[in-house]
Amino acid sequence: MLQQASARRKKIATILAFSCIPLSGFFTDIYLPSFPSMAKDLNVSADRIQLTLTCFFMSYGLGQMFVGSLLDSLGRYKPAMISLVVMLFSSLIIANTRSVELICALRIVQGVSTAFLIVAKRALFVEMYEGDERKNYLSYFTIVWSLGPIIAPFLGGFLQQLFNWQANFYFLALYTFVLLVLELIFSGETLIEKKKFDLQKIRRDYVEMLSNAPFLIGIVILGLSYSVVMVFNIAGPFVIEHSFHHNSVVIGYCTLILGFSWMIGGIIGKRLVAVDFNKKILVAGSTQLVLTILLMVAGLVMHSLWGFMFFAFLIHICSGLLYTIFFTQNILAFPQHAGLAGGLIGGLVYVITSFSGYVLSQTGKMETQGDISLRYMLMSLMLSLVVVGLVRWKQRQLRKPSLSL
Numbered sequence: 001m002l003q004q005a006s007a008r009r010k011k012i013a014t015i016l017a018f019s020c021i022p023l024s025g026f027f028t029d030i031y032l033p034s035f036p037s038m039a040k041d042l043n044v045s046a047d048r049i050q051l052t053l054t055c056f057f058m059s060y061g062l063g064q065m066f067v068g069s070l071l072d073s074l075g076r077y078k079p080a081m082i083s084l085v086v087m088l089f090s091s092l093i094i095a096n097t098r099s100v101e102l103i104c105a106l107r108i109v110q111g112v113s114t115a116f117l118i119v120a121k122r123a124l125f126v127e128m129y130e131g132d133e134r135k136n137y138l139s140y141f142t143i144v145w146s147l148g149p150i151i152a153p154f155l156g157g158f159l160q161q162l163f164n165w166q167a168n169f170y171f172l173a174l175y176t177f178v179l180l181v182l183e184l185i186f187s188g189e190t191l192i193e194k195k196k197f198d199l200q201k202i203r204r205d206y207v208e209m210l211s212n213a214p215f216l217i218g219i220v221i222l223g224l225s226y227s228v229v230m231v232f233n234i235a236g237p238f239v240i241e242h243s244f245h246h247n248s249v250v251i252g253y254c255t256l257i258l259g260f261s262w263m264i265g266g267i268i269g270k271r272l273v274a275v276d277f278n279k280k281i282l283v284a285g286s287t288q289l290v291l292t293i294l295l296m297v298a299g300l301v302m303h304s305l306w307g308f309m310f311f312a313f314l315i316h317i318c319s320g321l322l323y324t325i326f327f328t329q330n331i332l333a334f335p336q337h338a339g340l341a342g343g344l345i346g347g348l349v350y351v352i353t354s355f356s357g358y359v360l361s362q363t364g365k366m367e368t369q370g371d372i373s374l375r376y377m378l379m380s381l382m383l384s385l386v387v388v389g390l391v392r393w394k395q396r397q398l399r400k401p402s403l404s405l
Contacts, residue, residue, distance in 0.1 A: 001188065001189055001190070001192065002077075002124075002128065002187065002188035002189060002190050003127075003128060003190065003192070005188065009186055010128065012182075012186040013124070013128075013186050013187045013188070014124070014125075014128065014137065016179065016182055016183055016186060016187055017121040017124045017125065017187075018144050019179060020080075020117055020118065020121045020179060021118065021121060021122075021144045021145050021148075022144060022145060022147045022148030022151070022152075023087075023114060023117065023118065023148065023175075023176075024060065024114050024118055024145070024148060025145065025146070025147070025148015025149040025150075025151075025152055026148050026151075026152045026172060026175065027056060027087075027110055027111075027114055027172060028053060028056055028057070028060075028148075028149070028152075028233075029148065029149050029152035029153045029156070029233070029255065030152040030153065030155060030156040030159075030168045030171065030172065031156055031165060031168040031169070032053075032152075032153045032156060032233055032236070032237055032251070032255060033153055033156045033157040033160050033237055033248040033249075033251035033252045033255070034156060034159075034160045034164075034165035034168055034237075034248065035049050035050070035237040035238060036237055036238055036241045036242070036248075037160060037164065037165045037248065038165045041098075041164070041165065042098055042100055044100050046238055046361075046365065046366070046367075047361040047362060048100050049100070050234050050357070050360075050361035051100075051104055051358070051361060052100070052103050052104050052107050053107075053233065053234065053357065054354045054357045054358045054361065055104045055105075055107040055108045055111065055354075056107040056108070056110060056111040056114075057111070057350050057351075057353050057354035057357060058108070058111065058350070058351060058354035058355075059107070059108040059109075059110075059111030059112050059115075060111035060112070060114055060115050060350050061111075061346070061347045061348065061349065061350025061351040061352075061353070061354060062112075062347060062350075062351060063111060063112040063114070063115025063116065063347070064115045064118075064119060064343045064346045064347040064350065065343055065344055065346075065347030065348070066343075066347075067079075067112075067115050067116050067119050067343070068119050068343045069197060069198075069202050070116075070197065071116070071119060071120055071123065071191075072191070072194065072195040072197070073194055073195060073196065073197040074194070075189055075191050075194060076120040076121075076123055076124065076127075076189060076190050076191050077120075077187065077188055077189040077190070078189075079116050079120060080116065080117050080120040080121065080183070081180065081183060081184065082113075082116075083113040083114070083116040083117040083120075084113075084117065084176050084179055084180040084183065085180065086109060086110070086113040087110055087113050087114065087117070087172070087176045088173050088176040088177050088180060089173075090106045090109050090110050090113075091110075091169040091170070091172040091173035091176065092169070092170075092173045093106060094106050094107075094169045095166040095167075095169035095170050095173070096166070119343065123190065123191070124190050125137045127190040127191065127192070128190055146259070146262070146263050146266075149255075149259045149262070150256060150259035150260060150263070151256075151259075153251070153252050153255035153256065153259070154252040154253065154255065154256040155171070155252070156168050156248075156252060157247075157248045157249045157250070157251050157252020157253065157255075158248075158249060158252065159171060160248035160249075160252075161247060161248050161249050206344065208334075209333075209334055209341060209344060210344075212333065212334075213393070214329075214333070214390070214394070215330055215333045215334070217386065217389075217390045217393075218326045218329055218330045218333075218390075219330065219344075219345055219348045219349060219352070220352065220386055221322060221326050221383065221386055221387060221390070222323055222326050222327060222330070222345065222349045222352075223348065223349045223351070223352025223353055223356070224352070224356070224379065224382055224383040224386060225319045225320075225322045225323040225326070225383060226319070226323060226349060226352075226353045227352065227353050227356035227357070227360075227379050227383075228288070228315065228316070228319045228376065228379045228380060228383060229258070229262060229316055229319050230353055230356065230357050230360070231360065231372060231375045231376050231379055232255070232258060232312060232316075232372070233255075233357075234357055234360055234361055234366070235360070235366035235367075235371065235372045235375065236251065236254065236255070236372065237251045238366060238367050239366065239367060239368065239369060239371065239372050240254060240305065242367040242368075243303075243367055243368045243369055244303075244305040244308075244369075246305065250305075254305075254309055257309060257313060258309075258312060258313060258316050261312075261313045261314070261316040261317045261320065262316050262317075262319065262320040262323075263320065264317050264320065265316065265317040265318060265319060265320020265321040265322075265323070265324065266320045266321070266323070266324040268317070268320075268321050268324075269320070269321045269322075269323075269324030269325050269328075270324060272321075272325075273328075277325070277329075278391045278394065278395075280321075280325065281322060281325060281326075281387050281390075281391065282387065282388070282391060284318050284321045284322050284325075284387075285318075285322065285380075285383060285384040285387035285388070286384060287318055288315055288318035288319065288322075288380045288383070288384070289377070289380045289381060289383075289384045291311055291314050291315050291318065291380075292311075292315060292373065292376040292377040292380040292381075293377060294311060295308070295311040295312070295315070295373045295376060295377070296370070296373045296374065296377055298311065299369040299370050299373050300370075303369065308369055308372075308373075312376075315376060315380070322383070322387070327345065330345050331345070356379070360375055360379075363375070
């Protein structure tokens with residue numbers, strides 16, 4: 001058991017766990033700047049390449065919903081090691097195939113493997129530490145996770161420029177190989193007592209959570225908030241290359257900038273904890289919708305990448321703000337099922353995002369500023385309507401007792 005290891009080994013195992021956390025972001029975002037190159041090299045349409053991202057999101061989301069209970073029965077260490085092996089070899093195969101169908105299939109496998117690894121490493125911090133020490137490590141969790149979506153496309157842009165799209169997957173293979181070797185040397189099992197897999201209890205807990213209207217609507221808003229960001233992830237690389245005529249390095253810089261905007265939105269959300277809930281979500285949702293309309297209008301009078309990035313930066317801040325507000329609310333809704341609720345939230349958010357990403361990729365070409373601006377506006381409109389609907393539902397619930405007197 002890792003709990004019985006030396007202090008030095010525990011510290012190294014903790015650092016390795018933190019090194020695993022950004023992998024979900026790396027596996028989704030590192031090859032975004034290579035989308036146009038992959039489409040040309042594999043001689044397929046843009047929507048076929050975008051589907052590879054959707055496949056990962058779908059399997060990663062569904063995986064998070066169920067792997068937690070399986071890991072309680074199987075343990076943490078062996079499933080995590082098997083996941084790293086699968087991620088290593090699947091990345092090597094993707095880098096050496098010209099079949100988009102095979103890439104999509106392997107991306108599904110990678111999504112499930114990543115879910116096993118990330119959920120197992122989340123558990124390490126809870127099982128290895130207690131009290132203030134546990135809180136200290138968990139406080140860094142979100143920050144470390146956000147490094148993946150921020151750094152990955154920036155790195156991927158340079159790998160694409162210096163080599164080709166295959167270099168992204170060779171990098172992922174190398175990264176997972178290094179982690180695998182170090183994990184085998186320094187890490188170990190953290191689950192002291194394995195639990196029997198109780199499908200009936202899991203089902204009852206899920207029914208209880210999904211029967212809670214604010215919780216369910218909150219998940220929808222989380223999914224739509226992240227879907228707004230996915231508009232750029234899916235269409236941005238093609239628009240920047242085809243419409244603004246910049247290379248993969250510029251795509252990486254743009255994605256890096258928008259990664260920081262998401263983080264800024266999260267920081268603002270934490271600072272606004274004391275502000276009235278309905279007021280802050282209405283302001284955030286309406287502001288985002290207005291910004292998308294202004295982006296559409298701006299595209300009619302000017303054709304500038306940095307003008308587009310200015311509006312996209314602000315739009316992503318609003319999404320990050322809404323995501324933080326509702327994630328906090330949903331996690332606190334079921335403190336007695338915090339782990340299961342976290343997996344359900346994360347899983348359904350990725351399922352919603354993957355579905356919206358698939359719909360976006362199938363709605364025609366997205367190669368101009370007008371194309372991407374229209375998608376931003378449509379997604380923001382859907383998000384705003386759900387936010388307004390939630391606020392009105394809450395207001396009706398508050399008026400019910402007085403009406404019955």
